Amino acid sequence: MPLPRTRRPLGAALAALVVLPLAACGSDAGTTGGDDARTLTVLAAASLTGTFTELAEQFEAEHEGVSVDLVLDSSGTLADQAAQGAPGDVLATADTASMERAGDARADDPAVFATNELVLVTPAANPAGVTGIASLDDDAVTYVVCVETAPCGVLAAQALADAGVTREPASLERDVKATLARVSEDEADAGLVYRTDARAAGADVATFDLPGSLVTAYPVTTLAQSAHPDLAAEFVDLVLSEAGADVLGAAGFGPP
Amino acid sequence: MSDRATLGRPPALLWVPAALAVVFLAVPLLALVLATPWSSLLADLRSPDVLAALRLSAQTSLATVVACLVLGTPLAWVLARVDFPGRGLVRALVTVPLVLPPVVAGVALIAALGRSGLVGGPLDAATGLTLPFTTAAVVVAHTFVSLPFYVISVEGALRSAGEGFDEVAAGLGATRWYTFRRVTLPLALPGVVAGSVLAWARSLGEFGATVTFAGNYPGTTQTMPSRIYAVYLADPEAARTLAMILLLVSVGVLALLRNRWLTTGAAPRVGTGVVA
Numbered sequence: 001m002p003l004p005r006t007r008r009p010l011g012a013a014l015a016a017l018v019v020l021p022l023a024a025c026g027s028d029a030g031t032t033g034g035d036d037a038r039t040l041t042v043l044a045a046a047s048l049t050g051t052f053t054e055l056a057e058q059f060e061a062e063h064e065g066v067s068v069d070l071v072l073d074s075s076g077t078l079a080d081q082a083a084q085g086a087p088g089d090v091l092a093t094a095d096t097a098s099m100e101r102a103g104d105a106r107a108d109d110p111a112v113f114a115t116n117e118l119v120l121v122t123p124a125a126n127p128a129g130v131t132g133i134a135s136l137d138d139d140a141v142t143y144v145v146c147v148e149t150a151p152c153g154v155l156a157a158q159a160l161a162d163a164g165v166t167r168e169p170a171s172l173e174r175d176v177k178a179t180l181a182r183v184s185e186d187e188a189d190a191g192l193v194y195r196t197d198a199r200a201a202g203a204d205v206a207t208f209d210l211p212g213s214l215v216t217a218y219p220v221t222t223l224a225q226s227a228h229p230d231l232a233a234e235f236v237d238l239v240l241s242e243a244g245a246d247v248l249g250a251a252g253f254g255p256p
Numbered sequence: 257m258s259d260r261a262t263l264g265r266p267p268a269l270l271w272v273p274a275a276l277a278v279v280f281l282a283v284p285l286l287a288l289v290l291a292t293p294w295s296s297l298l299a300d301l302r303s304p305d306v307l308a309a310l311r312l313s314a315q316t317s318l319a320t321v322v323a324c325l326v327l328g329t330p331l332a333w334v335l336a337r338v339d340f341p342g343r344g345l346v347r348a349l350v351t352v353p354l355v356l357p358p359v360v361a362g363v364a365l366i367a368a369l370g371r372s373g374l375v376g377g378p379l380d381a382a383t384g385l386t387l388p389f390t391t392a393a394v395v396v397a398h399t400f401v402s403l404p405f406y407v408i409s410v411e412g413a414l415r416s417a418g419e420g421f422d423e424v425a426a427g428l429g430a431t432r433w434y435t436f437r438r439v440t441l442p443l444a445l446p447g448v449v450a451g452s453v454l455a456w457a458r459s460l461g462e463f464g465a466t467v468t469f470a471g472n473y474p475g476t477t478q479t480m481p482s483r484i485y486a487v488y489l490a491d492p493e494a495a496r497t498l499a500m501i502l503l504l505v506s507v508g509v510l511a512l513l514r515n516r517w518l519t520t521g522a523a524p525r526v527g528t529g530v531v532a
Contacts, residue, residue, distance in 0.1 A: 076489045142389065147472060149490030170389035171471030172478075174486065178467075186372045187388050 040231050041069045041087055043078040045094035045218070046177050047116065047152075047194055051251045052092070058247075059238055066231060074150060074175045076101060082223055089232035092220040092239070095151035099219045107226065110219035113239050114253040116194040117215050118155045120208040121183050121201070128189035132208055133163040136190060143190040144182045147172035152179065155214045156192040162212055180205070199252040217256065285503070292500040293493060300497045308475045309483040310505070313460060316391065316479060320398040320459040321452050324406040327399075328455075329448065332410035333436065337419070354404045361401055362468025369396065369469075393470035394477050398462050402455035409454055413447020414440065453513055460506055 040059075044052045049072050056068035071078065071088065075098035082091050082105040091106070092113070093099045099110050122130045128141045136143050145160070146153035153172065173179040176193050183191040184204040194216075198207045220239050222232040238244050245255065300306050334340075335347055353361055369376040371386045380386050387393045421443060425435040441448070463481035470477045472486060480502045488495035 074489055080492060142386075144471070147486045147489075149486055169473065171473050172486070173472065174467060174489070182471075185366060185370065187366065187370050 038065050039067050039069055040089050040228060040235060041071060042090045042092070042235065043071045043073075043082060043086075043088045043223075044090075044092045045075045045078070045098075046072050046175055047094050047196055048072070048092055048218070050200055051196075051247050051253070054247050055235075055238060055244060058243065059235055062238075063231070063234075068235070075099075076149065082225075085225055087225065087227075088223050089226040089228060090220065090235050091223055092218060093151075094218055095154075095216045096219055097154075098151065099221070102221070102223075105224050107222040107224045107229065107232075110221040111236070111240055112217045112219050112256040113244065114218040114248045114256060115215045116196055116218065116253055117213060118152070118159055118192055118210060119195050119198050120190060120210060121180065121193055121198045121205040122190045122208070123183055123186045124204055124206055125186075126189075126206050127186070130190045130208070133159065133165065133210055136160070136163075136165045137167050139167070141189045142170045142187075143192075144171045144173055144179050144188045145169050145192045146176055146179050147174055150175050151216050152176040152192070152194060155216060159192060159210055159212075159214050162214075163210075194252075195254075196252040215254065218253070288496060288499060288503065292496050296494070297497055297500065300494070301501060305474050305478075305483065306498065306501070309478050309480045310501070312391065312394070312475070312478065313480040313502075316394045316398055317456050317459040319395045320402050321456050323395065323399040324403055324455045325448070325452065328403050328406040328451070329410060329441075332407045332414060332444075332451075333440065335407070336411045336414035337422075337440075350407055351404050353401055354408075356401075358401060358462065358464025359468050362397060362465040365397060365400060365465065365469040369393075388469060389471045389473065389477060391470075391476055394466055394479065397465040397469045398459040401462055401465055402458040405454040405458055406451040409451030410444060410447045413444040413450075417443040453510070457506065457510075460502075 042052065042056065049070075052070055052072075056070055059068055060066060073081075075093035075095060078091060079093055079098045079101040082088055082102045085105070091099070091102055093102075094116070096110070096112075099106070120130070120133055122128070128135070128138070130136075130141060135141055145156035148154055148157055152175070170188060171182065173182060173191075176197055179191045180193045180197045180201055182188040183193075184201050195207075198205055220236055222229060222236055226232045249255070331350070335343065335350070356364075366373060366388070368374050369379075369387045371377070371380050371388065376387060387396065417440070421439050422435050425439045426432070430438070461481060462479070463485060466472075466477070466479060467482050467485070472478050472482045474483075478486075480498065484495050484498045484502065487498055
């Protein structure tokens with residue numbers, strides 16, 4: 001019978017297809033298990049990208065054999081993931097409302113470690129001749145803000161209402177980095193972002209202060225699911241310390 | 257019934273993985289159905305922002321299919337029927353958007369068609385027209401990611417239909433354009449329909465390239481997937497309802513199309529029709 005002979009290699013191939021992914025999963029779990037003892041996972045708001053990278057490097061230098069993994073995303077997403085038990089040791093968000101969503105995953109009372117202020121940015125050349133937030137009411141000005149589900153969007157809506165701007169934005173970007181990219185890529189004439197983002201963009205954008213000071217507070221906490229609560233607490237201490245304040249201040253964050 | 261007698265029982269090595277695949281695809285959808293707060297579904301359906309997003313999704317996905325028909329059909333024909341130097345290269349180029357992450361597609365579109373882009377810059381200088389933040393930009397982004405699906409589907413249909421009927425038509429005195437319209441295209445119709453459905457489905461679900469290139473504003477650029485993502489960031493519960501609305505709409509349309517067009521026996525029927 002030729003049939004069984006042709007079937008066998010096919011069967012073996014199929015069996016391999018079924019077993020291979022399982023084997024891959026097994027080895028993955030093995031490596032993470034091994035690394036766990038020395039890896040601290042920090043969930044941080046996207047606007048903390050630069051400062052927390054620097055703080056993580058400091059922390060690694062002070063703690064031999066410990067490596068810090070940064071997970072950078074929008075505050076709400078991170079808080080939801082933490083609440084659903086995602087692996088992590090520390091959570092830092094860009095507003096207190098997002099921190100609330102972490103619920104019981106917070107191991108202690110969140111402490112505010114920094115503040116950030118909303119500013120108006122334009123492309124470096126300022127093609128539309130923007131002079132301040134009132135310019136956004138001009139039909140010739142294309143401007144973007146964060147969507148209101150992001151902390152920067154809530155502040156932006158308030159800033160526009162305070163300034164009496166009734167013209168609508170061209171786009172509601174998903175987070176502050178996307179808003180900044182529209183301006184630094186010269187797709188929009190103006191945008192409302194945090195001071196730290198404006199500073200990080202350097203010479204790509206021109207910055208205008210807003211009349212009233214619109215500020216968001218950044219809280220940090222250790223997480224209940226942390227496998228290394230002591231290390232996590234030490235990282236939070238670093239963020240709240242003098243050295244932490246120096247790094248944050250240099251990036252444009254305000255004191256708590 | 258005679259098939260079963262000669263071919264034997266379906267081997268477990270085939271039907272077990274097949275059943276696993278069905279479970280794998282069905283469970284997340286089932287979970288979504290179970291997690292949907294159905295009581296708020298009707299209220300959400302009546303909300304102006306949801307209606308605007310649904311309308312925009314319908315309009316842009318249909319416009320995308322039209323763009324694919326107009327641009328993709330000739331391209332598929334050229335790739336299937338005309339032997340020119342560099343054809344392999346062109347075919348490879350056409351399939352690149354298939355493997356490109358949609359966000360990268362959006363970034364590439366900004367580089368090309370943005371206000372200060374390679375093509376967009378001169379366009380803005382000459383006419384004052386800018387593409388980003390307009391509904392047209394949504395269609396451009398959707399067409400960019402959907403066109404490869406359409407072209408591959410139609411090119412496959414053209415190749416499997418073969419050139420034999422084209423040659424017969426030419427022998428009977430038909431011009432190449434007449435042959436294309438009356439012989440080639442009708443033979444490839446199942447591929448055209450399947451390609452259109454693929455392009456439509458890809459367009460309806462498109463998110464990454466749209467938010468990156470076109471933006472996100474209710475009524476002009478916010479499609480259903482963009483709205484679902486924006487809502488999900490603040491309120492995952494409400495996002496489930498929106499996801500369910502989109503799921504119901506797309507499954508409904510697919511079911512309608514399946515009854516009408518996508519029966520597996522379509523190909524031979526069209527074929528014999530032309531021969532007769």
